[in-house]
Amino acid sequence: xxxxxxxxxxxxxxxxxxxFFQLLFPTPISEPIQSAENEVLAPATSIDEPKxxxxxxxxxxxxxxxxxxxxxxxxxxxxxxxxxxxxILDDLTLSNYKVSLDDNSDNIDLLSPDGTSNPYYIEFGxxxxxxxxxxxxxxxxxxxxxxxxxxxxxxxxxxWTSDDNNTFIINFSIDENYMFSVxxxxxxxxxxxxxxxxxxxxxxxxxxxxxxxFILHEGLISLVNDxxxxxxxxxxxxxxxxxxxxxxTFCDAKGQGGWLGFTDKYWMSVLIPDPNxxxxxxxxxxxxxxxxxxxxxVGQIFNIxxxxxxxxxxxxxxxxxxxxxxxxYLDKLSIPRFTDAIDWGWFAFLTKPVSYAINWFxxxxxxxxxxxxxxxxxxxxxxxxxxxxxxxxxAKMKKLQPDMQRLKETYPxxxxxxxxxxMALYKREGANPVAGxxxxxxxxxxxxxxxxxxxxxxxxxxxxxxxxxHDLSAPDPLxxxxxxxxxxxxxxxxxxxxxxxxxxxxxxxxxxxxxxxNPAPADPTxxxxxxxxxFVFTFVLAGFAAGLVLYWSVNNILxxxxxxxxxxxxxxxxx
Numbered sequence: 001x002x003x004x005x006x007x008x009x010x011x012x013x014x015x016x017x018x019x020f021f022q023l024l025f026p027t028p029i030s031e032p033i034q035s036a037e038n039e040v041l042a043p044a045t046s047i048d049e050p051k052x053x054x055x056x057x058x059x060x061x062x063x064x065x066x067x068x069x070x071x072x073x074x075x076x077x078x079x080x081x082x083x084x085x086x087x088i089l090d091d092l093t094l095s096n097y098k099v100s101l102d103d104n105s106d107n108i109d110l111l112s113p114d115g116t117s118n119p120y121y122i123e124f125g126x127x128x129x130x131x132x133x134x135x136x137x138x139x140x141x142x143x144x145x146x147x148x149x150x151x152x153x154x155x156x157x158x159x160w161t162s163d164d165n166n167t168f169i170i171n172f173s174i175d176e177n178y179m180f181s182v183x184x185x186x187x188x189x190x191x192x193x194x195x196x197x198x199x200x201x202x203x204x205x206x207x208x209x210x211x212x213x214f215i216l217h218e219g220l221i222s223l224v225n226d227x228x229x230x231x232x233x234x235x236x237x238x239x240x241x242x243x244x245x246x247x248x249t250f251c252d253a254k255g256q257g258g259w260l261g262f263t264d265k266y267w268m269s270v271l272i273p274d275p276n277x278x279x280x281x282x283x284x285x286x287x288x289x290x291x292x293x294x295x296x297x298v299g300q301i302f303n304i305x306x307x308x309x310x311x312x313x314x315x316x317x318x319x320x321x322x323x324x325x326x327x328x329y330l331d332k333l334s335i336p337r338f339t340d341a342i343d344w345g346w347f348a349f350l351t352k353p354v355s356y357a358i359n360w361f362x363x364x365x366x367x368x369x370x371x372x373x374x375x376x377x378x379x380x381x382x383x384x385x386x387x388x389x390x391x392x393x394x395a396k397m398k399k400l401q402p403d404m405q406r407l408k409e410t411y412p413x414x415x416x417x418x419x420x421x422x423m424a425l426y427k428r429e430g431a432n433p434v435a436g437x438x439x440x441x442x443x444x445x446x447x448x449x450x451x452x453x454x455x456x457x458x459x460x461x462x463x464x465x466x467x468x469x470h471d472l473s474a475p476d477p478l479x480x481x482x483x484x485x486x487x488x489x490x491x492x493x494x495x496x497x498x499x500x501x502x503x504x505x506x507x508x509x510x511x512x513x514x515x516x517x518n519p520a521p522a523d524p525t526x527x528x529x530x531x532x533x534x535f536v537f538t539f540v541l542a543g544f545a546a547g548l549v550l551y552w553s554v555n556n557i558l559x560x561x562x563x564x565x566x567x568x569x570x571x572x573x574x575x
Contacts, residue, residue, distance in 0.1 A: 064115040065091060069142075071158075073150045077177050077319060082150065083113060086139035087158050087170050089180070090114070090121030092318050094267065101462055101470055110267055110318055119205040120262075122269065122316060124170055124184060129195040129301055135162035136196065143170070152176050165189040178319025179329060184312045186304055194304040198312045200271050201296025202261050207233050211265060216456055217343045220295055221268065222260030224253050224281055228340055236285040236293050243287065253281040259317070259335060260295050266458040268341055272315040273297060275334065320458050323359060343456045350449040355457055362459070368472050369465030372450075372547050376554040379446055380562075386442060447552070454545040465546065469503065472547035476501025500542040503549045508538030510556035517563045 070081035073092070080092035092111040099105045111120050128134045137143070143158040150156045155173035162168070169185035184198050210218040210233070219232035229250060240251035256278050261270030273279050279297040286292045302310050317329070321342050330338040344351045357378065361371035403425055411418040454460055460473045468478050478484040479499030481491050491499050511534040541549050 058117050059115055061091075061109070061112055061116050064113045067115075071145050071148060071150055071156050071172075073174065075152055075174055075176060078174075079107075080111065082156070082158075082172065084143045084145060084158070086123070086141060087137070087143045088113070088121050088123055088139070089316065089318070090119070094320060097266070097320060097458075097461065108267065110269065114205065117206070118208060120203070120208075120269075122200070122202050122271075122318070123296075124182060124198075124200050126168065126184070126186070126196045126198055127298070129197065134194055134196060135164055135166065137162075137168050150174055164192075166194065177325050178317055179333075180316040180318065182314055182316055185309065186302070186311075187309045188304045188306055191306055193306065195301060196304070197301045198299040199296060200273075200314060200316075201294050202269055202271060204262055204293045205290050207291050207293075208264070215343075215345060215452060216265060218264055219262065220260075220283055220293070221263040221270070221341060222258065222281070222283075222295065223337055223340065224255040224258040224260065226258075226336065228337065230343075231283070233285075233293060236283060237291070240283050241285045241287070251283050255279055255281060257336065259338070259341075260297065261317075262293070262295065263321070263341060263343075265456065266461055267320050269316070269318040270341070271295075271297065272317060272333075272335060273299070274313045277312075277314075322458055323355060345452055345456075347445065347449060347452070350445055351452045354446070354449045355453045355459075358453065359459060367465065368460050368463040368547065369469065369550060372472070372551050373554050375450075376551050377558065380555065380558045383442060384562075443555070447548075450551055451544065451548050454547045460545075460547055465550070469546050469550075472550070473545050475543055476503040476546050476549065478502055497539065497542075500538060501546075503546055503553065504538050504542040507541055507549050507553040507556065508534045510553050510560065511537060514556050514560050514563065517560065 065081065068083055068085040070083055070091070073080040073082065075095075077095055078092055079095055080089075082088070083090050090111055090113040092109075094108040094110055097108045099108060111122070112118060113121060123139070125138070126136045128136060137160050141160055143160050146157045146159075147154060150172055152175055155171060158170045158172070160168050166189060167187040169183075169187070171181075171183040171185070173181045182200075186194065186196070188194050208218075212218075217230045217232070220229070220236060222229045231250065235248075239248040240246055246252065257273060257275035259270045259272045260281060260283075261268060263270075277299055279299055281297045282295075284294045286294065299312055302312075304310055315333070319325075323339060323342065326339045326341060329335050339352075340348075342355075344355075354375070358368070358371045358375050361374040362368050365371050365374060404422065407418055407421050407425070411421065454473055460471075462470070463472045464470045465472055468484075469476065471477075478501050479491065481499040482489065484502055515530065515534060541552065
């Protein structure tokens with residue numbers, strides 16, 4: 001009786017999982033376009049001294065970019081510009097990634113200037129020590145540029161000279177991917193000493209929309225003193241508000257080297273200080289009419305004598321968190337733990353190898369679907385001894401079913417005696433009734449690791465397989481309610497639970513076939529409940545990424561083949 005209760009409980013949990021994942025992956029809702037009549041407050045003018053806010057109207061990005069002169073950015077991976085007012089890096093678009101699979105879809109905007117609906121930009125500047133009355137550049141400063149284009153083969157120098165004849169220079173260069181090298185220089189041509197220190201910061205204005213899923217981090221990310229810090233926007237708001245005493249020690253830190261910034265699911269922007277320079281790091285939330293989140297650092301104090309020139313170096317990464325690119329920067333630029341910018345989770349010892357393995361297979365196959373199939377075969381080979389022993393035991397169990405039924409009929413009212421005879425039968429024939437569970441238990445962490453990799457890594461973002469699967473990181477797009485694509489209509493969210501695609505149906509079929517090769521439970525009620533499990537898991541996995549369902553389907557097919565051969569071998573030996 002207790003066993004039946006446990007089985008019913010398992011079915012109830014499975015149904016709860018279905019509902020949970022439908023809530024987990026809701027139908028995307030289009031964001032409303034902000035009206036040009038919306039009013040917002042203007043930003044602060046520097047790292048820590050806000051000016052009196054004025055009313056500003058939100059404008060389209062193109063209109064904001066046209067206000068000031070700019071240096072254009074053009075690489076194989078990025079397009080954008082640097083605002084010559086303030087020398088702000090506030091316009092970056094990812095050339096190789098689009099918002100959706102639609103032909104007319106826009107490319108991903110990473111950085112946006114102030115005046116748009118969600119400003120996100122990077123500042124480089126100087127501050128005077130002890131309120132020294134030095135004329136320093138600020139966000140209103142108009143810089144001069146020696147070139148109008150920043151490309152991998154052409155660096156750009158911005159310069160500005162103050163009224164007291166001090167010249168400030170910012171040199172920008174960029175590689176083929178997402179790494180900027182930024183050097184700030186000061187030439188003291190005045191008659192007095194300068195005591196100033198550099199600062200660099202990344203600012204996000206207005207709380208960005210996040211997936212808000214517990215297995216994915218979005219928000220502040222940094223590696224300072226070899227400690228990886230991940231805090232969401234609520235943490236910054238609660239603990240690091242500039243208008244209140246800082247509550248948590250993570251809001252300020254001293255260190256050397258590392259990196260810090262903001263991360264989204266697939267992209268990020270981080271500041272990378274010179275590894276030989278000590279820095280003071282701070283993370284802040286402010287609300288001067290708008291929520292703003294800031295992460296940045298200040299460098300050492302420079303005492304610049306008349307006639308002296310100093311420089312301050314560092315880098316900025318702004319782009320997609322592609323594993324091979326991050327690994328390349330880690331090796332060539334010695335950026336510590338840079339691949340940890342990808343949210344590997346608590347089980348990084350599993351998720352990292354899974355990701356590296358699939359990427360390695362992709363290098364040969366040229367298709368991530370084929371790479372997943374190759375990875376599945378590799379896992380079957382690694383787990384072959386365990387699966388072989390398990391299937392062998394299950395085949396013996398199936399062969400013993402007539403004997404088991406005979407024992408039940410012999411001892412219908414003596415359960416203890418029947419169990420004793422069953423155990424003796426298992427021992428005599430070398431069968432293990434729980435052996436079939438072992439491969440499944442081992443597969444669970446592999447399954448979760450692959451799920452995590454598919455969910456957080458960008459490699460399979462919009463990566464096609466064949467046929468109707470155009471994005472392995474998204475669920476099967478064809479469902480029974482659209483007659484598998486023959487009818488075009490938007491399925492309501494409450495019906496998505498039954499809108500099962502072709503790949504999940506194939507997975508359910510393979511699970512059903514595999515179950516037919518296993519010995520059926522002796523108890524009729526248990527047998528009926530187990531017979532429902534393929535249908536339950538079909539609904540559960542229908543909302544998962546197509547790549548994950550592909551893995552499970554191929555794994556089932558390989559298990560069926562292996563199990564069939566083992567059963568044929570045992571039956572032939574018995575005959």
